[in-house]
Amino acid sequence: MKFDAQYAQQVIKKEAQAVDSLSELVSGGSFALACEKIYNCKSNVVVSGIGKAGLIGRKISATMASVGIPSIFLHPSEAVHGDLGRVCEKDLAVLISYGGKTAEMLRLMQVLKQMSVQTIALTGKPDSSLAANCDVSLAFGSFEEACPLGLAPTVSTTCMLAVGDALALTVMKAKKFTKEDFAKYHPGGSLGAQLITVEQSMDFTKTDKLPIVEKELTIADMLDKTSSTKRRGAVMVAGKSGRLEGIITDADLRRLFMDTKSEGFSRTVESVMTANCKYVQTSTLASEAMAIFHKYRIDELPVVDEDLRPVGMIDVQDIVSIKLSR
Structure with a gap:
């Protein structure tokens, strides 16, 4: 069987041309009004077709x-047949029908109007009953379908999807929806893992005692002060202002005692710490923290707030445990 590749190209071009023609629709007042209603909706946007x-x-x-x-x-x-119980007056309905005269859609529209639910029509026919009776009409016009018979919904459904995406993403942008917000709704799978923040992955809570010491202490005092902390792989060093000034890791201590034996206990924290150490903030993506671990070949990173005050610590194992792919 030989398939017509040129015809397949025509299908793609026809759908692309139709979508390109939608720019006039989305730059008009009806589209802006639809976005405003979605933005201000205090309940669910109910989509039907x-x-x-x-x-x-x-x-x-x-x-x-x-x-x-x-x-x-x-x-x-x-x-x-009962599912109208899912809908309340504060909802907003987006009703989709290319011809705008499908009996089921017109019946639903009438019931929603009786419930005082505002409606947006997404249709290809500006003079249809659906377009004329909804609060907002997004009519993208008539197109010849790409189907060889001109019957199967193809170009029309592509246009519907494009306008729907434009509505959703325009409102998303207006809401200043962030990567961190996105991660909340996508916690599963590789996508969710890539969007997990340091705050979500670090093994510390606000009630945990943090391994923080002052730089004036001796190493002996540091070990005593941090003996009951949750994690002992590293200790953060803070100045009198509470801002992060350095870090001491287990590796630092091993090198110290190999060089100085027991005399190392009397050394000051400041003389042993790594000053100007790498750190991350709570909003940093875990994937970014992983990149720092690999680049500098380190195992612990202090986590600080906007004032550079320590609020936790993240270990490379914290990120490995969420199976974060690089």
Whole structure:
């Protein structure tokens, strides 16, 4: 069987051209109004569609949820058989139908209007019943489908998805959604691991006693003071202001006592510590901390706040335990 590669290219080009034409829609007032309603929604953005439009709706709803916009998908047929109980007045509904005249969608729209739920139509037909009766209409126009018969939803569903992505990501940007926020909603898998922060991965809590000493102490006093701390692989050194000034690791102590024997106990912390040591902040990604561990061949990193005051310590094993890939 020989397949028509040139036709396949035409499919891609036709869909790409259709998506490119959407720039006028997303630069208009209706799109801005839709974004504003999604941004100000105090409950769920309820996305609904049937058939291929329903599949696109599920993806749009999933994208919204993953970028901090609470969203659920509502099947229009199931909705009128009890699932409307999932919807409340504070919700906002995005109703998807290319022709804008699907019976199930129009019926759902009427019920939502009776419930005082605001609605956004995502359709290809600006003069359709759906477009005319929703609070906001996003009508991207009519396109010839890429299907050889001109029937199977292809170009139209690609446009629906593109507009849905534009809505979700535009609102995401307006909300100043960060990598750290993204990580909260994606804790599983390799993606979640890459987005875990130092604060989430370090083996310390706010109630833990930190291994911190003053630089004026002797090594003997340092060992005594930190004997009950949670981690003893390294000790952080802070000045009178409480800011991090250095670190002493187990390796530093081994070298000290090999060179000085028992006399090392009387040495000051300041004389042994590594000043201007590497450190990370709580908001630093664990992947960035891993890069520092590998680059400088170290095992511990002090964790500091914005004022450079120690708030914890992260060990290379903390990151290994979350199976972070480089």
